[in-house]
Amino acid sequence: MVAFSTILNSTLSKKMAPNASVEVTGVLNENDADTIDGGLAKDIAPLKRAEKRKIKVVWRNVIAFGYLHLAAVYGLWLLLTSAKLYTVAFAFLLYVVSGLGITAGAHRLWAHRSYKAKLPLRIILCVFNTIAFQDCALHWARDHRVHHKYSETDADPHNATRGFFFSHIGWLLCRKHPEVVAKGRQLDISDLFSDPVLRFQRKYYMILMPLLCFILPTMAPVYFWGETWTNAWFVATLFRWTFILNATWLVNSAAHKWGHRPYDRTINPSENKTVATFAFGEGWHNYHHVFPWDYKTAELGNYRLNFTTAFIDFFAKIGWAYDLKTVSNEIIERRVKRTGDGSHATWGWGDKDQDKVEIEHANILNRKDE
Helix, strand or coil: CCCHHHHHHHCCCCCCCCCCCCCCCCCCCHHHCCCCCCCCCCCCCCCCCCCCCCCCECHHHHHHHHHHHHHHHHHHHHHHHCCCHHHHHHHHHHHHHHHHHHHHHHHHHHHCCCCEECHHHHHHHHHHHHHHCCCCHHHHHHHHHHHHHCCCCCCCCCCHHHCHHHHHCHHHCECCCHHHHHHHHHCCCHHHHCCHHHHHHHHCHHHHHHHHHHHHHHHHHHHHHCCCHHHHHHHHHHHHHHHHHHHHHHHHCHHHCCCECCCCCCCCCCECHHHHHHCCCCCEHHHHHHCCCCCCCCCCCCCCCCHHHHHHHHHHHCCCEECCCCCCHHHHHHHHHHHCCCCCCCCCCCCCCCCHHHHHCCCCCCCCCC
C-alpha cells in the first residue's frame, strides 16, 4: 500500500496519460478474472527474487520518518501519562476514519472497483482518505493496481521478496525501481481520472492534506476541551498518523510473510489475523490476492475482524453503496481444492476433514432414523 514517499516525490507530478489498450489485468473486477474459478492466475507475473542493485536512499524521507517515529514514541508516552481522555478518544476516532479512507475508499472502491458509491459516500471517503495522508487516492489506487498485477517482482512498489523491512517502510526511503514507474505508466487509469471527486482531491491535495491531517487535529483538542498544544500535536496528530501508517504497511510486510495460504499456496500473501485487526479487515491477504474484486477482501460470513465490510454494508442499506461484488461459495471451494495449502476450514457437516471427535459429540436435534 502507498504512503509518504509518493507524496514527497510525485504529488505535484503531471497527470499520467491513460492507456486504453492495456491488457486485462485481473485486478479490477470479476470480468477480468484469469482462471476458470474466477480468480487471478498464479503466474500472472513471474515470481522472482529482486535483482541486485544499488539502492538510492532518499535522505529527506529517512529524516522525516525518523523524526515521525521518535515523535510517535513520545506521543505514546504522553497518551499514557498526561493526555486527556477526550484527546485519546479523538485520536482513536481519527485512526478509524482515516483507516476507512484507505480500506473502503482508496483500496476497495477506487483501486479494485469492488463496489460502487454515490457522490455523498465518495466525498466522505475522500475526506477520510485525506486525513490518512497516504498520497491522494488516485495515485494510491494506481500504485496498488501495479502491486497486484506485478506482485513481488521488481515492478511491485513494495516488493516483499526484498525482505520485511523493505516491504514495510524501506521502499519509502529509497528511489522507486524503474520498473515500478514504467509499469505504472502502462496501466489504464482513465476510470480514476473520470471521477470528479478524485480530480478535486488531487488538484488541491497540498492544501487539503495539511489542513485535515495536521492542523485541525492539533487545534481541535486545544480549543474544544483545553488540551495542551504538546499533547494535541504528539498524541492526536503524530502518534495517530504513525499508527495508521504502520497498520497499513503491515499489509505489505507481515501479510506477505506470515500466515496460512488456504486459497493459493503458490503465492506469498497470507491470512493474518493480527493485520486484519489493525487494518480493519485487510489482513485476509491470500484471499484478496486470489479474488481482488471481492468487496469483503475475505471469505468471512460476518464482520469479525473486518470492520470495513460492515462500513460498506451499512451504506449499502441506505443506498449509497451498490453493486457489491463477492465470490460464490462454489468458486471459493473450487479454488481451495485446486491450489490451497490445506488450511481452509471444513465446508460443513460430513466434510472429509471434519474432526471425528466433533462428529461424535455433536447434538443432533429431531433426528430421523433412515
